[in-house]
Amino acid sequence: MKKILLLGATAMLVLSSCVSKKQYTDLQAKQKETQDLLNSATVKLNSCLEERASATARAKALEEQVADLRKSNDNLQILSAKGASNVEKTLESIKEKDLKITRLQDAITKKDSVTLALVTSFKREVGINDPDIEVNVEKGVVFISISDKLLFQSGSYNVTSRAKEVLAKVAKVVKAKPDFECMVEGHTDNVPYRKEPLLDNWDLSVKRSTSIIRVLEELGVNPGRLIAAGRSSYVPLVDNDTAENRATNRRTRIVVLPKLDQFYELVEKEMKNLEATGN
Incomplete structure (x- = not known):
């Protein structure tokens, strides 16, 4: 289940399909809120x-006390109607x-089980043995990291034919999971870049992201989920030396994200049920 620097004003003018800073920040906040709620629920x-x-x-x-009392005819009068009633109330x-705990456990584990199934699908379809493709999970979110040498020529944002083969496999899994959204993040090194119309x-990084998104859309992924x-260059994996x-x-x-509202509402409902009953 289980963070992101957003586009500047220039990128927003260049790419109309980019996510706004507020949308991106709201998504991050919602994910953190859901994770905090899951931690609280745990x-x-x-x-x-x-x-x-x-x-x-x-x-x-x-x-055991009731059983002992019933065995002894001399002590049957000790087991009053009130005492028997208290035992029944305790058992009830x-x-x-138990029912509330079961529902809460289901709410907490549902996200993890769905995520695990998604990771398995990606590893099978995309090809986990390729060193230039990594599939992993962090805090309940699935990440697919693809080296740019599989996707673009140096300094270019035009998608290669090899990239389309990989993205076709990604699209296949994404289309089979309609309750998930995909955020495509572009990352560069720190070598300064300027080539009109890009500044x-x-x-x-954003243009490469939108290029990937257009391919996924062509492959049948609902653009409303992208x-x-x-x-x-601000989130490097290693030093650019x-x-x-x-x-x-x-x-x-x-980044394959569950529709956070669904899990948030599910866990929140069960938390409120427990609090309402004082459990």
């Missing part, structure tokens, strides 16, 4: 599990708590 869940264990132990002790409370590395973003390192930093990263 803490709440652990507390509930401890309470359930304690209540179960108390109920077991009461059941444990059952209700700098910001422009180049987000264009450029990060210039050698040609090899600069090549490593030149990359495109496809």
Whole structure:
């Protein structure tokens, strides 16, 4: 489940399809809010599990007491109607708590299970054995990092035929998961770039992002699920001190995001249910 420098004003003028700073910031905030809620839910869940264990132990002790009392005819009068009622209420409370805990566990694990299935699909389709393509998960979000040598010629934002083969595999998985959105991040090295009409590395990183997005759209991905973003040279993987390192930093990263509102609402609902009952 489980961060992003956004485009400057120049990039927004050049590329009409780029995500706005506010949209990009809102998306980051929503992802952090969901992750915080999941963390809070996990803490709440652990507390509930401890309470359930304690209540179960108390109920077991009461059941043993009831059994002992029923075995002794001399002590049957001790087991009053009120005492029996308390035992039944305790058992019923444990059952209700079990149901709430189960729902909360389902809400927390649903996102992880869907993400795991998505990663498996990408690794199978895209080709995890290719050293220029990496698929991994960070905080519940799937990242596909593709070296620029597979996507573009040096200093260019025109997609190569090899890139289209790779992106066709990415598009296949994305289309099969309609509850996910894709943010395409362009990354450059720190070598200054200027080639009309592009002004700098910001422009180049965003233009490469939109070029990838147009290919994904041509391959049938709903454009309403695509987000264009450029990060210039400001998020390097390694120092830009050698040609090899600069090549490593030149990359495109496809971030596959769950529609956060769905998971947020699901977990929030179960958290409120637990709080309303005092559990």
